[in-house]
Amino acid sequence: xxxxxxxxxxxxxxxxxxxxxxxxxxxxxxxxxxxxxxxxxxxxxxxxxxxxxxxxxxxxxxxxxxxxxxxxxxxxxxxxxxxxxxxxxxxxxxxxxxxxxxxxxxxxxxxxxxxxxxxxxxxxxxxxxxxxxxxxxxxxxxxxxxxxxxxxxxxxxxxxxxxxxxxxxxxxxxxxxxxxxxxxxxxxxxxxxxxxxxxxxxxxxxxxxx
Numbered sequence: 001x002x003x004x005x006x007x008x009x010x011x012x013x014x015x016x017x018x019x020x021x022x023x024x025x026x027x028x029x030x031x032x033x034x035x036x037x038x039x040x041x042x043x044x045x046x047x048x049x050x051x052x053x054x055x056x057x058x059x060x061x062x063x064x065x066x067x068x069x070x071x072x073x074x075x076x077x078x079x080x081x082x083x084x085x086x087x088x089x090x091x092x093x094x095x096x097x098x099x100x101x102x103x104x105x106x107x108x109x110x111x112x113x114x115x116x117x118x119x120x121x122x123x124x125x126x127x128x129x130x131x132x133x134x135x136x137x138x139x140x141x142x143x144x145x146x147x148x149x150x151x152x153x154x155x156x157x158x159x160x161x162x163x164x165x166x167x168x169x170x171x172x173x174x175x176x177x178x179x180x181x182x183x184x185x186x187x188x189x190x191x192x193x194x195x196x197x198x199x200x201x202x203x204x205x206x207x208x209x210x
Contacts, residue, residue, distance in 0.1 A: 002030060004121035004210050005114060007129040007137035008202075013150030015190055015198055016143040020125040022195075023202045024068040027210075030119040031068035034126030034133065035093075037106045039084035040064075040075050042092035057105055066117050107133055121210065130185050139209050141202065142181040146191045 006029070010016035017033055024031035040062050048056060065072040073081045083089065096102050110133045114122055124133065130140040145153070181187050186205065190198040 001115045002117040002119055002122040004029070004139070004206075005134050005137040006121065006123040006139045006141070006206055007134040008123060008125035008141045008143050009127055009130050009185070010125070010143040011150065013153050014143050014145045015153060015195065016125045018195065019143060019190070019198045019202055020123045021068045021071075022199045023206065024121075024123040026199070026203055027121060027123075027206060028119065029068070030066040030117040030122035032066050032110060032113055032117075032122060032124045033064070034106060034110045034124065034129065036064055036073050036084060037062060037109055038093050038097050038102070039089050040073055040080060041102055041106070042096045043080060043084055043089050044075060045096060046089075046092060053099070053101060057101060060105065062109070064113070066113055066119075066122065068123075103128075110134075121206070123206075131182055139206055140182075140185040141188050141205065142185050143188045143190065143198075143202070145189065149191050 006020075006023075008016050008020050017035070021031050021033070023029075041056075041060060044060055044062070045056055048059070051059070061076045063072075063074040071081055072079065073084055075084075107128070110124065110126075110129075114124060114134065124137075125143075126133070130137065130142070134140075188198070188201055188205070190201075193201065
């Protein structure tokens with residue numbers, strides 16, 4: 001298991017994925033995008049809509065690389081790295097993320113991947129990370145930015161429409177509190193920061209502990 005776990009929560013468009021991935025690269029740490037698991041399950045459900053929830057969960061054949069330099073997501077032996085980022089899948093994610101059995105599946109999966117990481121540390125990002133997945137992490141961060149900046153960043157990188165981002169935040173906010181920092185959580189507000197500055201701030205935070 002990685003000796004140092006860095007837990008990063010934050011809303012959509014805050015930059016938590018790209019910043020966490022780059023920070024992990026610079027530190028030689030592993031990296032886990034937990035949101036990819038929910039996206040993969042949404043695609044799995046869409047591909048097997050005739051199955052019951054129990055069947056979907058038991059048949060969820062999912063793999064993800066924890067190497068920050070190798071973004072790879074596999075579903076049933078097929079590379080779905082790009083597919084899970086499409087607008088179609090994005091529109092389905094919030095619905096599955098509200099299902100408690102799916103959330104429990106994803107929490108368990110994330111913990112197993114953290115435990116299996118061979119690197120000296122791992123940066124784990126998503127929602128419910130600081131509170132449920134890794135509440136004992138050495139470093140717990142709420143990475144956020146203003147709504148206007150988050151929407152602008154998503155527009156620049158060509159990802160989902162702004163109305164989808166806000167809708168997903170509202171929906172996910174019903175089952176996960178990713179806006180209010182809990183005990184021991186440091187807020188990293190990147191509103192006024194460049195991407196490079198945001199990465200440097202997170203790396204500095206981690207190095208001060210490690």
